[in-house]
Amino acid sequence: MQHIISSVTRRFRNLSLLSRIRLVICGLGLAICIIIILISLLYYRYSSGEQTLASARRAARTAAGTFEVNYTNIIEQFVFACGTKEFASDIRSLSNASSDAVRLVQNELTTLSHCNYLVHSAMILSGDGNKACTLYSSSLQRATDELFDLRDLETVNGITLLPRRPSPLRSSVSVIPLIFPLSINAEEYAQLTLDGSTPDVYVILYLDCGKLEESLLLNGSGQTSGVFYLMNQSNIALNADDSSEHPRLLGSDDTAAFLNTLRESTQDESFASRPGSWLIARKITDTNLILLNLVPRGSLANVLGTAGASLVLIFLVVLVIFFAISLLMTSTITRPVNRLMEVVHQIEENRYTQRIEFQTNDEIGKLNQAINRMYDTIQQQMVRIKEEESEKYLTQIKLLTEQINPHFLYNTLECIQSEVLRGDSQTASSMIQYLAEYLRIGLSYGADLITVTNELRHANAYIKLMNQRFGQSIIFMYQIGPGLNQHLILKTILQPLVENSIRHGFGIDAPGIPILDPTIQVNFSSSEEVLTIEVIDNGSGFDVEEAEKILYASDPEALQHVGLHNVYHRLITYYGKDAVEMTLGSIPYYRNTVTIRIPMAVPARAESR
Known part of the structure; x- marks a missing residue:
């Protein structure tokens, strides 16, 4: 990861100033846009959530109030229908199983079935569970266990609501049983059984679950998209079915603890936040029931709604504005900087012939003035350096040349004197002639350059002098390219x-095997603007590694082949080190070679002289 960061940082630093400014401004604009949008989304979501929560609270209160009204109405109608001696008498006569008794009880059931629009049907079940009477048939025509699961009676204590189930009378309808356990007292009235003893009968009203949920949702219509659940004292959702959307949340310990806390408190309403949803619980007055409104938190897309397109449009507009600002800033800042860069490139390539002056006195203008002053200083320094270099060059060439001539001249003059003293005027005359030619070409009226022909004549004069001095018969050959x-x-x-x-090579200064025909050959050739000079002899040869060390030695005076060192340094001083190549090869008594490669073109400083 650190390698990636450093690589990206390095690439960013290597970008042009124009690109970096644009990237920084666009990045800044993008960051500001993202921050603004995030803050807007958070605020919008918070405010939307607050509105949704407030709406859900109102919906819970309204729905709870609606259920309380219907529940109270059902209780009142039940008391009105079942709180008479006639109802108690009808219940007692039901044990006779006479048709008149069944008809009277069914009349009471009809009254109960129409007491409220939430009531789907009604049924009376004997206390022992063996007999049942409905609106549609007598107890003698249908088994009791087909109408009611007697195990549910174990949970009945006072007025009790049981969880959702299919209607025993019409299975396509889901109902919530509302059970009233009744006993006939001494005054021949029916009363609720609250002590857990077995009652004489159970009056069961089946509440239509669909109508119940519809009544709750209609009262919360337009206020919340939550789901209402009617929770009993055991924290069981009475109206939940197998397809419920929130079974895990409804059955969790956190939800049960939340509902129990509300029951124990004096408050009528409570609120809790859960991951992905809100819980709003409302007590149902005079019951142990709680109406739970489970409101899912909207996703980002739901929160945005139609505002999403507007936010995207705002984001794009702000981004375009920042990009336009970046273009304006770069044109204002980087254009002068680019002009300064062009000035620097022209100075670097020696093309700065027309001065560029900025008409501003800001930082860029002052930098332009500083660059122009620097250019003037550089030009003055270059002129001074060229003058000093030229003087140094002439001095160095002169010194290297003088290292070659003096000792040879002295020895040759002594040899001529000896020949004159011996009376050999012919030999002395020839040596004087060769010496004159040698000196005339070597001096060349102070010029550093001579023709290839004159250079060969100079070497030939030297060989003739050496033959005369040492009695040698060295053969000198040469070849010149076109x-x-x-x-x-x-x-x-x-x-x-x-x-x-x-x-x-030929043993004048060092003993060696005598050579029958000592020969020196010089070749001049050219190829692709390079002049090649080869000096070849058939002498005793030399150690190539030692000779190469001499070329680069700082103090060659203690070594042999000092002339080799001087030639190399004169060449690199004149032509430049990169333009000169000198290679050595030695096959003793066969072919010993010194090869020099120099440019065909004459250096500019030589032309200036």
């Missing part, structure tokens, strides 16, 4: 190399 006769090269390159061949 068009190279009058080509200018640095003077006195060949003489030091020829001297090395004679002194060290």
